[in-house]
Structures are given as structure tokens and as C-alpha cells.
Amino acid sequence: MVRPLGILAGLAFVAILVFSAITGAISYISEPPAPTAEHEYHLHPKPLHLASDGPLGHYDRQQLQRGFQVYKEVCSACHSLHQVAFRDLTEIGFSEPEVKAIATQWAIEVPSVNPETGEAATRKATPADKFPDPYANETAARAANNNALPPDLSLMAKARHGGPEYIHSLITGYQTQPAELIKKFPDAKTPPSLHYNPYFANLNVAMPPPLVADGQVTYGDGTKATVDQMATDVSAFLLWAAEPKLENRHRTGVAVVIFLLIATALGFLAYRNVWAGQKH
Numbered sequence: 001m002v003r004p005l006g007i008l009a010g011l012a013f014v015a016i017l018v019f020s021a022i023t024g025a026i027s028y029i030s031e032p033p034a035p036t037a038e039h040e041y042h043l044h045p046k047p048l049h050l051a052s053d054g055p056l057g058h059y060d061r062q063q064l065q066r067g068f069q070v071y072k073e074v075c076s077a078c079h080s081l082h083q084v085a086f087r088d089l090t091e092i093g094f095s096e097p098e099v100k101a102i103a104t105q106w107a108i109e110v111p112s113v114n115p116e117t118g119e120a121a122t123r124k125a126t127p128a129d130k131f132p133d134p135y136a137n138e139t140a141a142r143a144a145n146n147n148a149l150p151p152d153l154s155l156m157a158k159a160r161h162g163g164p165e166y167i168h169s170l171i172t173g174y175q176t177q178p179a180e181l182i183k184k185f186p187d188a189k190t191p192p193s194l195h196y197n198p199y200f201a202n203l204n205v206a207m208p209p210p211l212v213a214d215g216q217v218t219y220g221d222g223t224k225a226t227v228d229q230m231a232t233d234v235s236a237f238l239l240w241a242a243e244p245k246l247e248n249r250h251r252t253g254v255a256v257v258i259f260l261l262i263a264t265a266l267g268f269l270a271y272r273n274v275w276a277g278q279k280h
């Protein structure tokens with residue numbers, strides 16, 4: 001008795017599924033969803049070539065240092081970098097005295113407590129500190145940015161599809177909104193406090209263009225600081241911040257492939273040896 005009932009219940013479920021699939025398809029065809037501005041104007045990131053690309057890629061330390069300079073002089077005014085400590089900068093080629101100088105001269109001090117009075121105070125950063133937040137808290141961050149919150153950039157290169165390509169395209173992708181877009185989708189007109197950027201998911205980003213002029217930073221290594229160069233360098237730096245062990249991963253990958261090749265050859269020779277006396 002239970003079995004026929006079970007079969008009946010199963011058939012009823014299948015019938016409901018088939019029915020909803022068919023009615024869904026019919027309504028999709030008869031009334032297709034209205035096109036949206038995002039759907040038509042959103043762009044995929046432009047290709048970006050970095051030294052760390054590919055299974056054998058290495059970071060270009062010089063480029064990471066330039067990217068750090070862009071973060072320090074431009075982005076750090078609004079964006080935190082919670083997960084990175086000053087001493088991590090030795091990994092991109094800064095010496096320990098240089099790191100110490102960068103930490104003590106950082107524009108924002110680290111929250112601390114006055115040991116005499118127990119009251120809240122600030123102190124100069126040390127190499128062991130993480131990069132201090134530019135704002136005291138989220139409310140202060142929003143108050144300074146038209147109610148938008150500049151996200152932490154530590155893992156940004158991993159958090160967005162396209163990673164460094166996306167960051168580079170976003171920073172260099174600000175445009176005036178196409179007139180035809182406004183004509184077609186009057187509701188999608190960029191509000192005055194936002195900025196049109198076809199690489200941002202909903203086309204209107206709260207971040208004002210951070211890199212606006214060539215030479216906005218002055219590189220110590222003589223590289224010409226075009227907007228594109230600065231955007232490429234800071235994207236490379238943020239990739240390092242999000243994945244500092246990338247080179248280890250690449251090295252281990254190569255070692256594992258070599259090991260597997262040797263193991264395969266040895267396995268094959270052992271097989272030949274074991275079966276040498278046997279007729280196949």
C-alpha cells in the first residue's frame with residue numbers, strides 16, 4: 001500500500017515541476033523581462049598583463065613598491081588595508097629601516113591608551129601594526145563619503161570577479177554618461193553624488209575618480225606616472241596584498257608537477273620490471 005502511494009506522490013511532484021517549467025517558459029517568451037541599463041551598458045574588465053600572471057609568474061617587486069606608493073598617497077585617504085601590517089612590506093623589497101620610517105611617518109596614528117591617565121590616545125605606528133584605518137568608524141567613513149562606505153582593500157583583488165583587471169578598469173573607466181543611455185533609460189541617469197563608470201556593477205559608483213592626472217604621484221624609480229601606469233601598479237599591489245603567498249603556490253605547483261612526472265616514469269619502469277618475464 002505504501003509503495004503505490006509513494007509513487008503517486010512522486011508523480012504529483014513531477015507533474016507540478018513540469019507544469020511550472022512550462023508556464024514559466026511561456027510567460028518568459030510572451031513577456032520577456034524589460035532590458036535594464038546595467039544589462040546593456042555594463043562592461044567586462046579590460047585585459048591587464050602582470051608579471052605574476054600564469055603558473056610561473058613572479059611579482060615584480062619594483063612595481064609593487066610603486067603600487068604601494070599609489071595606495072599610500074591616494075587610496076589610503078579613504079580605504080583601509082586591515083589585513084596588512086607594515087612589516088609585511090619587507091616582502092616587496094623594502095628594508096627594515098625603510099619599513100620603520102614608513103610606519104612612524106604614516107599620516108594616521110594608531111589608537112592607544114595613555115599609560116599615565118588610562119585615557120584614549122594615539123601613538124605613532126610601528127612595523128608590527130596593521131595599516132591604521134583612515135576613519136574612526138563606519139559612521140565617520142560614511143559621513144565623509146556621501147553616505148557610501150569605502151570598502152577595505154586587503155582582499156579586494158580576490159573579492160571581485162577579474163581581480164586586478166577589475167580594479168584597473170574601474171579606476172581608469174570613468175566616463176561621461178552616454179546621452180543615448182539617458183534617452184533610453186531616463187530613470188538610470190547618474191545622480192549628482194555618483195559617478196558613471198561602466199565597469200561598476202550598477203554603473204554608478206560613489207567613489208570619485210581617484211586618479212585624475214598624469215604625475216599625480218612622483219615615482220622614485222623614474223617610471224612615468226601616467227594614470228594607466230598608476231592604476232596598473234596599484235592593482236598589482238592589491239593583488240599582492242590579497243595573495244602574498246602566490247609565488248610559493250606557483251613554486252609548489254611546479255615542484256609537484258615535476259615530482260609527479262618522475263613518479264610516473266618510475267611507476268612505468270617498475271611495471272615493466274615486474275611483468276618482464278610474463279607473456280602478455
Ligand code: HEC
Nearest residue numbers: 074075077078145148149150151156167205206207210234
Ligand atoms: C575620496 C575617497 C576615495 C578615494 C581617494 C579612493 N576611493 Fe575607492 N571607494 C570610495 C568609496 C566611497 C567606495 C564605495 C563605492 C560604492 O559603493 O559605490 C569605493 C570603492 C572602491 C572599490 C570597490 C568597488 C566595488 O566593486 O565595490 C575599489 C576596488 C576601490 N574603491 C579602489 C580604490 C583605489 C585603488 C583607490 C586609489 C587609487 C581608491 N579606491 C581611492 C572612496 C574612495
